[in-house]
Structures are given as C-alpha cells and as structure tokens.
Amino acid sequence: MNPDLVRDPLPIPEHPVTPYLRMERIPHVWCPGCGIGTVVKCFASALERTGVDLEKVSVVSGIGCSGRTAGYLRLDGFHTTHGRAIPFATGLKLGRPELLVSVVSGDGDLVGIGGNHFIHAARRNLDLLVILINNFIYGMTGGQNAPTTPLMARSSTMPFGNFEPPFNLPHLAASSGAPYVARWTCLHIRRLTWAIEEAIQRKGFRFIEVIAPCPTLYSRLNKLGTGLSGMRFYHDKAEIRHGADTREVAIGFQEPIICGKFVDEERPTFNELMDSHYGKVLGEKYVPMPAEGGYLHG
Amino acid sequence: MQGVTQTKFWREPLDSDQVEAPLGQVYIINDRCKGCEFCVEYCPRDVLEMSDEFNRKGYHPPVVTKEGACVNCNLCEQICPEFAIFTLEATS
C-alpha cells in the first residue's frame, strides 16, 4: 500500500457538514457501524437543501442512543426525559408557533415508553417533524427487547427469542392520524435526505421511520454480523413501494423491509385548527399566541 | 468480506461518451473513522479500500486506491456515520 496515499497530501478543508453539527463534540458516542450518524448526516443535508433559518429550528430528543442526536446538531437542542420528547416538543411548538420543531429519537423512546404521547400528537396533527430511528432494540441500556423487536429475534431480556408481536410503525402512525408517513433505511441516504427535506416543508405530524443497524447489540445478539452486514441486508432485502398500504409493511425477523412514502396528505394542524376555530367563535375578541411566542417584554 | 457479492444493477449510460464526468477530490479525516467500511462498500467507482494503517483509535481508515476515479458524487460523505470523509470538486 502506498503510504503517502494514506496520509492525504492536501491540507484537509473543513467538512461541509461543519455548520450543522457541534464539531467540538465529534467523534460522537455511537458505535462503529451504527446507522444513527448517517441519519444525522441526512438530516443536516436536508436542512441545508431546504435553506430553512437554522435559528428557528429546534431538535428534541429523548433518552437512548438516538436520543443523543439533539446533542450533536447545531440547533436549539433539547435532550429530555425518556419518552417525553414529543410532549416537550409540543410545548416548544405551542409556546412559539413560528419554530420548526423536530423530534429525533429511537424506537424504544418514541413508541415504547413514549407511545401514548406519540399517538396523541399524531391524532392532534401537531406540527412536529418526527424522525424515529428504529434499530429494533433498546441499544443504550444493553440490548433489551423493544416494542419493535421482530418476532423470534433475541434480545437481552428475550434470550430465548422474542414472542411479543411488535408494532408496525407506519401503520401505527397513519392510523393515529399522521398526514405524512414514510420509512427508509439508512442505506437509502438520498431518498432519506429527500424525504426529510420534503417533510420539513410539510406541516402537521410528519413521521419518518429509519431502519438502522445496531452492530453492538441487535446484530451481535442475533449473529447478524456488523453494521455493514446490516447495510448489505437492506441492499438486498429492502423493497421500495411508495403508497403501500401501511397494514402490509410490518417487519419480520430478517424479512424484506418495505420502504417508501406511504402517506402524504394535507390536513390542518393543531395550531391551524385552534386559530381558525377560535377566530370563528370569538371573532375579533380572539388574540392568538404571537408567532414569536408568549414572552412578555420586560 | 463475507456476505452476498455485489451485483451491479445499473448499466452504462447511453450518453457516457458525450458527458464529461466530474473529477472529485476525496478528503479523509483518518482519526475520525471507526472502520465501518460503508464508504468502501458503496462507492460507485470503487475508489476506496480499507487501508492497513491504523488511526489513533486503532481503526483502519479507508484510502483512495484509484486516484482520479472519484466523480465527486459525495455518496461516501453522505453515508459516513462519522463525518470522516467528504469530496469536493477537484481543483487541478
């Protein structure tokens, strides 16, 4: 191997993602081959492509591996309690309606402990962009069974194989009322970036599930190899079926993963419903929450 | 490399003789790499290979083996979970 090829001869310019990340905190905590970093990169690219005012973007994360995302994005970042990212984000959105509020967290956090808040926020069509990184397991705490762990997959708390039927997340989101529902894997880096870009410009409860490999826990406990093996699995077994009926996109253990944009509707958001209703009922007596929020100037 | 061998699904573009393929310059931040090999696996021009060198953390970072083959598609940059590799339009 040519040694000087290894040490790149040119002085390395700044990585293009630098403006979007807290570079002083890189390298991050995620394991080699974990897909979360790729999702973060796609999110940063989507922000760049939409050209939104980063000063008005908030990212809220809960607890878990994916829950560390808020700590790495150079936005107003909130690392909240386990399962409560969505209600916390609800407060941000209602407290200052002009904000673009996003939630990036994991499957255990958003639909495990946080499931109740997930379905209610979708029901209300709250104006939140929710990116759920699904690695089929509770990773941070050492590989316990999750509400998304496929049947017969092993986890540290289902050592004989999981017998609990998991959620079908797109179906859960769609049936709860989410107007935008999509699923990609973190191999689909272009489509995931476009999906996030598209979702940023939508309003209401936008839900994107991203399947990511978890080499250290899920893959190891199920002898599925490295993160790269996971990516290869997506390469071979992911099928893109836009508009698929969400009832048919459940995920079986090591079975094909149906990806695509399943739901893309337009429905008034919670804020719009509130404003139009109070406007109608109270007429000019109605004083809405200012876009800039309820901060009373000193 | 165990697992299914890579089958190429895309054919030679019809206008490949008229279109001037861009030339990219690859930048690798060696010590940031955690050796996941995503970039090596999915670079459409097979520009990269895992090097035998070790970085500060003991991982093998990728290395450019086919100089001038990079077309600056920045797939490696987008797929890298460590933000350790990126490409820019080659200046030379």
Next chain:
Amino acid sequence: MKADPAGVLTGAHYLDGDFACGEGAMAAGCRFVAGYPITPSTEVVERISRRFPTMGGTFIQMEDELASMAAVVGGSWTGTKSMTVTSGPGFSLMMENIGLAAMMETPCVVVNVQRGGPSTGLPTMVGQADMMQARWGSHGDYEVIALSPQSPQEAFDLTVEAFNLSEIYRVPVMFMMDECVGHMTERVVIPEADEIEVVPRRLTEQSKEEFLPYRLNGHLVPEFARAGDGYRFHTTGLTHDERGYPLMSADCQEACVHRLVDKIRGAGDDLTHIEEDGTDDAEVVVISYGITARVARMAITMARERGVPTGSVRLIVVWPFPERVITELAGRVAGFVVPELNYGQISLEVERLAAGRCPVWHVGHGGGTVHDPEAILEKILEAAKVAA
C-alpha cells in the same frame, strides 16, 4: 415590570381558590398552560381555557400529567411563562419532569390542589399530605420553592409570587393549595395591572458567540436564552457543563448539583415568607399553613382566652423551610404545636430545627375534613401544662 393588562381582571370578585389561582397565573403573565383534568384542581384550567384565547395564551389538555409537565418545560424554553395544574395522583406522575425542570433550570409553576391520599384517596375532599413530596418528590438532590395559600385572595396573590420566584431562581415552584381553599369562595380583589409587580423572563444580553447556557457570571442563576433567538444552545437532563453538554464526571456533578441546591438553600431570608403573630412573648407557638392555619387561629384565640400566651407562625413559603425563625423560637418557647392534615410532615422539619430544645406536638389528621379546633386547643394547653 408591571403586569400585562390583558391578563388582569381588575376588580372585586367572588371567586373560589381555583378560579383565583387561574386569575393569578394570567395576571402574572402566564401564557402557556398544559394540564390534565383531576379533581379538585380542574376549575383552574377551565377558567384559563376560557380566558386565554382573549389574551394570546394557549392552553392544551394533554393526554396525561406526565405529558403536561413535559410540555410546560418545553413551553417555558420559548420564554413563555408556563404552568400546569394537578392534584395528588397527577403530582406523582409529574415528578420526573419536575426533576427535568430543576436540572435544566426552567422557570415554571406546578399547582397542586391537594386532596385526600394516598392513591385515589378522597378526590373531592381536603388533604395536605403531599408536602414532603413537593420537597423530595423527584429523584436526586435538587431544590424547589413551595408556597401554600390559605384563602382565594392568597391563591391570587401567591400565584403571582410563585411565578416571580420561579423566574428569579429559575426553578419549578410548587403551589401547594388544598381542596378546601380551592373550593372555598370568598372575596378576591384584583388590583390594577400597574399595581401588580411581575418579574419578566430575563433574557441574556450576551452575543450568540459568547453565550453559554449554564455559564455563571457572578451569581448562582445563569442567564436565559429563548429557543428561536439564534443562540442555538443545548440543554439536557444529563449532568452538564456550562455549555450544556453532558459531562459524566464527579467534579461536574458536584458543581452542577451544588449550585442547584445552593441557589435556594443559600437564599436564606430572601426566600422566607411567613406571617408571625404574638410570637414575641409566646409560651407555645402554633406552626401551620393552608386551610389548617385558619382553623388553628380559632384554637389560638381560645388558648389566649385561657391565659396561655400563644403565638402563631403561618408558613407562606413552605419550602425552603424558614429555618432561622424556627431555630430562634425553639430557644425560648415551651413547645411548638403543628396541626396539619397529614400524619406528620412539616412537623418533622420543626422537630429537626427544635433539635430537642423544646417538644413539638403534632396534631395529625388523615384528611377528608379540617381539624376540630378543640383538638388543636387541647394540644396547646397540654404543651403549656407540661411546660408549667
């Protein structure tokens, strides 16, 4: 700063404690409330949900109290004064996110209209057994401020004070009402807006480059930046450094937690708000709060008529506990009598401070009704007799 007139319903009213508390919040500038229905507190948010749309406020009924508390913490980070209202069972569900508010140092108010407990207990009847939960409820070392009104008028006045204190110290403030005060209707006078002093959220003046969310320039409470103002800060429930980044070390923990505790415990007299009566020459001092204070007043009057010099200390700010006052009294009184609608919570604090120098007579009650003044009187006389 003066109150925003939009939220101030100036005039004399005939309101119950719940309604008065709601009016106090709106007068104090609260413009975001997330709540969940629970007897006997729901009237507060019912009032707010009716008036908020006319003053630029937003109320949302969340799916549970957990979500309500999380939403309040989120709402407060937009610079909007935020509150939630609940009772015992909901208060228990809110504990983790009250801890989050303490760790992130987020100003907010949590109203607990206490009812009989434990568990479902006596939903429509009075209790005061959540006082220790208010102080120690969430896990880990942190400090909160807690106030306890004894009348609908105070439900108004002290809610304004609760918001002001939460802004000054950037802590969650527990507003520990009880069902009696909450459901008792009395005259409530709401002054003109410009007569109500309101502490605004003090936003940092530092530049976006130099601002750090938890850097202290000289005092214990860091400067605040709103989400959406371009500071692009990070905050977390994890032990964090001045940049708001997680830092898992004992040193960081010591610095972080020490400040969370010190900024309240160190406040001393600034956070002492009590009402003393006849304690200078008192032989026996009755220490009480909330509705029990009104019942105790009758017992004190009867005791004085029987020639026992009886003093009264009514706790308005219950947490942090007024240690200096009680310690000083303990040196010269024959005993303390502590009536409360629980089996001994605030009385434990009094015992701690009396430190054996004088007996502390607890007049306990399981809740569901207020004390019989005779029971309190009996203890005062007993305390005096024992001392004689």
